[in-house]
Amino acid sequence: MARLPLQLWLRAETVILLALGFASPSAWAQLSNPLSNRVVNYKTVFDDPYDINQLWLNLSPLAAHMGSDNVSLGYGISARLFVKQKLQLTAAFQGNYAAGTDFMRTNARQNGGINYRSDASPRRDQTVRQLNLYTPFSSFELGGQYAFSDVEKKSTSRIMLTSKKVRVMEFTTVDEITVNSRNRHIWGGRVGVHSFSSAVSLNRPLERQGLTLTSAEGARLLPNGSTELGGYTSTAYRNQLYSNLRLNMVYVGGSFQLIRNVAVKADKFGNLANNIMLTTFADVLVAPDPLLDDIRIARPSGVGYDRYSTQAVALRQVGFRAGVDVAYNQDLHYSFGLESGVRPGLRGQGFYVAGRVSFPALAFRLNRSRVANQVQ
DSSP states (O other): OOOOOHHHHHHHHHHHHHHHHHHOHHHHHHHHOGGGGOOOOEEEEEEOTTSOOSEEEEEEEEEEEEESSOEEEEEEEEEEEESSSSEEEEEEEEEESSGGGBHHHHHHHHHOEEEEEETTEEEEEEEEEBOOOOOOOEEEEEEEEEEEEEEEEEEEEEEEOOOTTSOGGGSOTTOEEEEEEEEEEEEEEEEEEEEEEEEEEOHHHHHHHTOOEEOTTSOEEOTTSOEEETTEEOOTTOOBOEEEEEEEEEEEEEEEEEEOOEEEEETTTEEEEEOEEEEEEEEEEEOSSOEEOOEEEEOTTSSSEEEEOOTTSOEEOEEEEEEEEEEESSSEEEEEEEEEEEOSEETTOOEEEEEEEEEEEEEEOSOOOOOOOOOO
8 A cells, every 4th residue: 555645644634633623613722722621620709690889980982973874983971870679770971072073064064065156157156155053963861771570590601711820821812711600681671861963964865855945035956966046057966965963862672681790719810700791772762853954055145144944854753773781890890882773863864883982981889788697
């Protein structure tokens, strides 16, 4: 029987190792780090998902909003209060740092206006500015959550192995242990109020809805972005129209909360903990009376302005959202949140994704009294 060349053996060994790595990532991790398969002994220090702080205050230096109506980069602040075991109150605010981080407002202030033609310049477009004052991007909400089901379940928790006493090369980022723990599962209902305001562009809504806006003096803003004035029509797709959208909403929805609060003492790694508070939610948003400001355009003469009513612009009154919030039962830590949905407002728009990163995230125990029992 003929022997295979050395190069073929090396290629075969490489293929086998690659196949093993794709088939079993844990096995590949053990091959790359032979210390990963060491047994870690631990003792449970405490395990009580009900023994948690009552108040969380999240300061968010980074809060981003990306949507079809506006893109904003700013800051935020949010709070969560456990009033009782079944009742939680929440509040959140988000704003932008400066006009430059509120992109739709910046575009409106720099480019808002229309083109027109008149007897003075029948073959050349003239430009007049839009005179609206644009509201800064802001979002505020206040609500509550009531637990219909709050049960404790025996389960397991994963805890990452980190310690200053262990050299970095002795463990990898995937090293973790699984410990027994008590998990708290909370199913609840949510209700609250939510206000939102932002500058928005009207070019696409007017074109999609085929709307023509007319002033009291007879000037007409056509859906193709041109202006009809005194028998003349300007070049199409030159008008840049903006307005302010203001929403006062009510939201109703549901939530699921997972709370872990377990700490162990592991060999060589000291005290380790998993005290995550994971909240997922889904809401229906209702805006009974969405408001869209009228458009104000300076007159070509430079005296006064023309008002174009936006009452005919179709607005959507119902939307929805879903999201997740992650916090930790520690006095000083970080937290983050992410949500996405379709907000009420201009029909055909409203989709958005919003996220925040909070540091510091401060937690407080408001009731520090404990039951005392005197022993002889």
